[in-house]
Protein backbone atom coordinates (compact mmCIF):
# COMPACT_ATOMS: atom_id res chain seq x y z
CA UNK A 828 0.00 0.00 0.00
CA UNK A 829 1.25 3.44 -0.92
CA UNK A 830 0.99 6.03 1.86
CA UNK A 831 0.91 9.73 1.01
CA UNK A 832 0.13 12.98 2.80
CA UNK A 833 -1.82 15.98 1.54
CA UNK A 834 -2.82 19.17 3.30
CA UNK A 835 -6.55 19.82 3.11
CA UNK A 836 -10.08 18.91 4.09
CA UNK A 837 -10.90 15.22 4.26
CA UNK A 838 -14.47 15.79 3.06
CA UNK A 839 -13.15 16.88 -0.35
CA UNK A 840 -11.01 13.81 -1.05
CA UNK A 841 -11.80 11.82 -4.16
CA UNK A 842 -11.22 8.37 -2.67
CA UNK A 843 -13.36 5.26 -2.17
CA UNK A 844 -13.62 5.75 1.60
CA UNK A 845 -12.96 8.57 4.04
CA UNK A 846 -12.27 7.76 7.68
CA UNK A 847 -14.11 9.67 10.39
CA UNK A 848 -12.76 10.27 13.90
CA UNK A 849 -16.10 9.66 15.62
CA UNK A 850 -17.15 8.97 19.21
CA UNK A 851 -18.84 5.95 20.75
CA UNK A 852 -22.34 7.37 20.35
CA UNK A 853 -21.89 7.62 16.55
CA UNK A 854 -24.33 10.50 16.24
CA UNK A 855 -22.01 13.21 14.92
CA UNK A 856 -19.99 15.80 16.83
CA UNK A 857 -17.38 18.50 16.28
CA UNK A 858 -14.01 18.47 14.48
CA UNK A 859 -13.67 16.16 11.50
CA UNK A 860 -16.88 14.36 12.56
CA UNK A 861 -18.90 17.55 12.24
CA UNK A 862 -17.31 18.34 8.87
CA UNK A 863 -18.09 14.85 7.52
CA UNK A 864 -21.72 14.95 8.64
CA UNK A 865 -22.16 18.43 7.14
CA UNK A 866 -20.57 17.48 3.83
CA UNK A 867 -22.28 14.09 3.57
CA UNK A 868 -25.71 15.42 4.54
CA UNK A 869 -28.44 13.72 6.59
CA UNK A 870 -27.96 10.31 4.94
CA UNK A 871 -24.78 9.79 7.00
CA UNK A 872 -26.57 10.24 10.33
CA UNK A 873 -29.53 8.15 9.16
CA UNK A 874 -27.17 5.31 8.29
CA UNK A 875 -25.35 5.69 11.64
CA UNK A 876 -28.64 5.37 13.51
CA UNK A 877 -29.75 2.38 11.44
CA UNK A 878 -26.48 0.47 11.44
CA UNK A 879 -25.17 1.42 14.88
CA UNK A 880 -28.14 1.55 17.27
CA UNK A 881 -25.76 0.96 20.20
CA UNK A 882 -22.86 3.03 18.85
CA UNK A 883 -19.35 1.64 18.42
CA UNK A 884 -16.59 0.58 20.83
CA UNK A 885 -13.37 2.55 21.28
CA UNK A 886 -10.75 1.16 18.88
CA UNK A 887 -13.35 -0.27 16.52
CA UNK A 888 -14.47 0.73 13.00
CA UNK A 889 -17.71 0.51 11.03
CA UNK A 890 -18.96 1.91 7.73
CA UNK A 891 -21.86 4.01 6.46
CA UNK A 892 -22.71 5.72 3.20
CA UNK A 893 -20.76 8.90 2.45
CA UNK A 894 -23.98 10.62 1.34
CA UNK A 895 -23.22 13.61 -0.86
CA UNK A 896 -19.42 13.39 -0.65
CA UNK A 897 -17.35 12.16 -3.60
CA UNK A 898 -16.29 9.13 -1.57
CA UNK A 899 -18.56 6.10 -1.52
CA UNK A 900 -18.20 5.20 2.14
CA UNK A 901 -17.37 6.71 5.50
CA UNK A 902 -15.42 4.36 7.74
CA UNK A 903 -16.05 5.60 11.27
CA UNK A 904 -13.49 4.84 13.96
CA UNK A 905 -13.56 5.73 17.64
CA UNK A 906 -10.18 6.81 18.95
CA UNK A 907 -9.23 6.84 22.63
CA UNK A 908 -9.93 10.08 24.50
CA UNK A 909 -6.48 10.94 25.89
CA UNK A 910 -7.90 13.97 27.69
CA UNK A 911 -10.32 11.71 29.56
CA UNK A 912 -7.50 9.37 30.61
CA UNK A 913 -7.76 6.74 27.83
CA UNK A 914 -4.05 6.33 27.11
CA UNK A 915 -3.85 2.77 25.81
CA UNK A 916 -1.95 3.21 22.53
CA UNK A 917 -3.30 -0.13 21.31
CA UNK A 918 -6.75 1.47 21.09
CA UNK A 919 -5.35 4.11 18.74
CA UNK A 920 -3.46 1.69 16.48
CA UNK A 921 -6.55 -0.54 16.45
CA UNK A 922 -8.50 2.27 14.75
CA UNK A 923 -6.16 2.21 11.74
CA UNK A 924 -5.99 -1.59 11.59
CA UNK A 925 -9.77 -2.00 11.88
CA UNK A 926 -10.38 0.75 9.29
CA UNK A 927 -8.23 -1.16 6.77
CA UNK A 928 -10.07 -4.40 7.60
CA UNK A 929 -13.43 -2.71 6.95
CA UNK A 930 -12.02 -1.20 3.74
CA UNK A 931 -11.05 -4.70 2.62
CA UNK A 932 -14.56 -6.00 3.39
CA UNK A 933 -15.98 -3.18 1.25
CA UNK A 934 -13.47 -3.61 -1.57
CA UNK A 935 -12.25 -0.03 -1.14
CA UNK A 936 -8.90 0.54 -2.86
CA UNK A 937 -8.27 4.16 -1.84
CA UNK A 938 -8.84 5.59 1.62
CA UNK A 939 -8.24 8.93 3.34
CA UNK A 940 -7.44 9.22 7.04
CA UNK A 941 -7.55 12.11 9.48
CA UNK A 942 -5.22 12.03 12.50
CA UNK A 943 -7.46 10.07 14.83
CA UNK A 944 -7.58 11.33 18.45
CA UNK A 945 -5.20 14.22 17.70
CA UNK A 946 -7.84 16.98 18.03
CA UNK A 947 -10.54 17.20 20.69
CA UNK A 948 -9.33 13.93 22.22
CA UNK A 949 -5.87 15.40 22.83
CA UNK A 950 -3.49 12.61 21.83
CA UNK A 951 0.02 14.15 21.58
CA UNK A 952 0.55 15.06 17.93
CA UNK A 953 3.97 13.44 17.41
CA UNK A 954 2.81 10.11 18.75
CA UNK A 955 -0.52 10.30 16.89
CA UNK A 956 1.47 10.61 13.66
CA UNK A 957 3.85 7.78 14.63
CA UNK A 958 0.97 5.47 15.56
CA UNK A 959 -0.77 6.18 12.25
CA UNK A 960 2.30 5.71 10.06
CA UNK A 961 3.56 2.60 11.79
CA UNK A 962 0.15 0.90 11.76
CA UNK A 963 -0.59 1.78 8.13
CA UNK A 964 2.84 0.43 7.16
CA UNK A 965 2.44 -2.73 9.23
CA UNK A 966 -1.08 -3.86 8.31
CA UNK A 967 -1.54 -6.27 5.38
CA UNK A 968 -4.40 -5.07 3.14
CA UNK A 969 -5.80 -4.96 -0.40
CA UNK A 970 -6.04 -1.16 -0.14
CA UNK A 971 -3.69 0.42 -2.67
CA UNK A 972 -3.51 4.01 -1.42
CA UNK A 973 -3.81 5.48 2.07
CA UNK A 974 -3.90 9.28 2.00
CA UNK A 975 -3.21 11.01 5.28
CA UNK A 976 -5.06 14.33 5.25
CA UNK A 977 -3.29 16.97 7.34
CA UNK A 978 -5.45 19.81 8.59
CA UNK A 979 -2.89 22.62 8.44
CA UNK A 980 0.71 23.10 7.37
CA UNK A 981 2.53 22.17 10.61
CA UNK A 982 0.74 18.81 10.69
CA UNK A 983 1.51 18.28 7.01
CA UNK A 984 5.21 18.96 7.60
CA UNK A 985 5.33 16.57 10.54
CA UNK A 986 3.63 13.72 8.65
CA UNK A 987 5.75 14.33 5.54
CA UNK A 988 8.92 14.11 7.59
CA UNK A 989 7.78 10.84 9.21
CA UNK A 990 6.96 9.42 5.78
CA UNK A 991 10.30 10.59 4.42
CA UNK A 992 8.49 12.74 1.83
CA UNK A 993 9.96 16.11 2.77
Ligand code: AR6
Nearest residue numbers: 836837848850856857858859860862944945946947948978
Ligand atom coordinates in the same frame (compact mmCIF):
# COMPACT_ATOMS: atom_id res chain seq x y z
N1 AR6 B 1 -10.28 17.37 7.46
C1 AR6 B 1 -9.18 16.74 7.94
N2 AR6 B 1 -8.79 16.80 9.22
C2 AR6 B 1 -9.55 17.52 10.07
C3 AR6 B 1 -10.73 18.19 9.67
C4 AR6 B 1 -11.09 18.10 8.29
N3 AR6 B 1 -12.18 18.70 7.79
N4 AR6 B 1 -11.26 18.81 10.77
C5 AR6 B 1 -10.44 18.53 11.81
N5 AR6 B 1 -9.40 17.77 11.39
P1 AR6 B 1 -10.93 15.72 15.92
P2 AR6 B 1 -10.60 13.43 17.77
C6 AR6 B 1 -8.28 17.20 12.15
O1 AR6 B 1 -11.09 16.66 17.04
O2 AR6 B 1 -9.44 14.10 18.41
C7 AR6 B 1 -15.50 15.10 17.69
O3 AR6 B 1 -16.36 15.96 18.35
C8 AR6 B 1 -7.90 17.82 13.46
O4 AR6 B 1 -7.06 18.95 13.26
O5 AR6 B 1 -11.85 15.86 14.76
O6 AR6 B 1 -10.48 11.97 17.41
C9 AR6 B 1 -16.04 13.67 17.64
O7 AR6 B 1 -17.44 13.64 17.57
C10 AR6 B 1 -7.13 16.68 14.11
O8 AR6 B 1 -5.80 16.60 13.60
O9 AR6 B 1 -11.09 14.16 16.41
C11 AR6 B 1 -15.52 13.09 18.92
O10 AR6 B 1 -16.37 13.41 19.99
C12 AR6 B 1 -7.86 15.43 13.62
O11 AR6 B 1 -8.64 15.87 12.51
C13 AR6 B 1 -14.19 13.78 19.10
O12 AR6 B 1 -14.28 15.02 18.42
C14 AR6 B 1 -8.78 14.80 14.66
O13 AR6 B 1 -9.42 15.80 15.43
C15 AR6 B 1 -13.06 12.98 18.49
O14 AR6 B 1 -11.84 13.63 18.74
